[in-house]
Amino acid sequence: MDTTPLTVDQIRQAPKALLHDHLDGGLRPATIVELAADQGYTALPSTDPAELGTWFAQSADSGSLERYLETFGHTVAVMQTREALERVAAECAEDLAADGVVYAEVRYAPELHVDGGLSLEEVIESVLEGFRRGQDRAAEQGNTIRVGTLLTAMRHAARSREIAELAVRYRDVGVVGFDIAGAEAGYPPTRHLDAFEFLQRENSHFTIHAGEAFGLPSIWEALQWCGADRLGHGVRLVDDIRGVDSNGSVDVSAAELGRLSSYVRDKRIPLEMCPSSNVQTGAASSIATHPIGLLRALRFRVTVNTDNRLQSQTTLSTEFAKLSEAFGYGWDDLQWFTVNAMKSAFLPFDERLALINGTIKPGYAQLKWAI
Numbered sequence: 261m262d263t264t265p266l267t268v269d270q271i272r273q274a275p276k277a278l279l280h281d282h283l284d285g286g287l288r289p290a291t292i293v294e295l296a297a298d299q300g301y302t303a304l305p306s307t308d309p310a311e312l313g314t315w316f317a318q319s320a321d322s323g324s325l326e327r328y329l330e331t332f333g334h335t336v337a338v339m340q341t342r343e344a345l346e347r348v349a350a351e352c353a354e355d356l357a358a359d360g361v362v363y364a365e366v367r368y369a370p371e372l373h374v375d376g377g378l379s380l381e382e383v384i385e386s387v388l389e390g391f392r393r394g395q396d397r398a399a400e401q402g403n404t405i406r407v408g409t410l411l412t413a414m415r416h417a418a419r420s421r422e423i424a425e426l427a428v429r430y431r432d433v434g435v436v437g438f439d440i441a442g443a444e445a446g447y448p449p450t451r452h453l454d455a456f457e458f459l460q461r462e463n464s465h466f467t468i469h470a471g472e473a474f475g476l477p478s479i480w481e482a483l484q485w486c487g488a489d490r491l492g493h494g495v496r497l498v499d500d501i502r503g504v505d506s507n508g509s510v511d512v513s514a515a516e517l518g519r520l521s522s523y524v525r526d527k528r529i530p531l532e533m534c535p536s537s538n539v540q541t542g543a544a545s546s547i548a549t550h551p552i553g554l555l556r557a558l559r560f561r562v563t564v565n566t567d568n569r570l571q572s573q574t575t576l577s578t579e580f581a582k583l584s585e586a587f588g589y590g591w592d593d594l595q596w597f598t599v600n601a602m603k604s605a606f607l608p609f610d611e612r613l614a615l616i617n618g619t620i621k622p623g624y625a626q627l628k629w630a631i
């Protein structure tokens with residue numbers, strides 16, 4: 261019996277793992293309105309939560325990463341106190357857990373949250389405390405989730421080494437890795453080589469936003485100069501695969517991989533793909549033509565992610581539902597993406613294995629059996 265496409269409600273029941281989600285791209289619109297009032301921030305485009313949510317989605321739907329990123333001015337503006345950071349982090353954990361996410365890595369840039377006088381350490385500790393609270397509250401509601409933090413440095417700024425040092429300092433209390441984000445064109449990852457080399461010497465983990473708004477050279481630098489463990493997005497990797505026609509479809513048996521895409525597939529380098537976000541920034545023209553279809557068919561280590569739930573008005577279940585509709589993905593595919601994500605998490609091996617064997621596989625077995 262063909263049960264595809266799967267619905268959002270069905271997918272919400274499935275245990276899922278999320279590797280790429282921005283804390284400042286996932287606030288509840290009503291929370292933004294309340295925090296703005298508390299902190300005296302008067303520049304919001306609307307104080308009606310529904311209207312504000314629509315404003316974020318429409319403004320982010322710009323076809324350009326730079327304009328998409330402008331919307332973060334408002335979320336970051338209301339995340340400048342301990343209380344605000346704790347609340348946003350707690351709600352993030354609760355919202356992800358309610359969507360059936362059992363493991364999440366949530367990222368944010370501490371350097372963007374010091375305008376109200378907090379130190380970088382205070383920012384990090386507030387967010388960690390918020391995640392702890394949110395995980396506890398989710399557990400009380402019957403949703404178990406584990407949240408790890410990635411500390412992001414902004415690629416146009418010059419604080420990456422400092423942020424990388426903090427990622428190492430807080431690694432035993434909830435910070436699991438490091439990332440760089442922000443406008444990609446003009447800011448190659450090698451600008452931050454010092455930070456990446458430091459992390460490598462410290463046996464630490466990091467991912468790099470690459471191949472989203474800029475092409476193959478960015479991916480190549482991220483891997484071969486900086487040593488990234490994973491790639492944020494990586495959609496432009498398809499530029500290194502021949503036999504792809506203009507709408508992204510391909511005869512998989514005829515696809516020819518270039519050196520870089522071969523390397524990525526051979527080394528099982530995880531791709532943190534974010535379909536809706538990519539359509540909004542113009543990195544992909546539609547979900548149906550998104551490179552994820554090809555890369556999954558070619559068995560790259562693809563994972564599915566939300567990027568910014570507020571700007572994309574999405575959840576991880578919604579992303580999977582869109583993919584199920586576009587590509588006919590069923591439970592086996594969802595399990596495959598989820599196991600890929602869990603294998604690629606910045607958690608110790610035994611803990612990844614415990615989640616795969618103790619939570620993810622039994623969860624999918626039950627769903628498949630129920631049909």
Ligand SMILES: O=c1[nH]cnc2c1ncn2[C@@H]1O[C@H](CO)[C@@H](O)[C@H]1O
Nearest residue numbers: 282329332367368369412441442469
């Ligand atoms: O898709 C993306 N590409 C690059 N940068 C991003 C993306 N989404 C969010 N940010 C940037 O990351 C910062 C920390 O979370 C956000 O403030 C935003 O500027």
Ligand SMILES: [Zn+2]
Nearest residue numbers: 282469492567
């Ligand atoms: Zn991102």
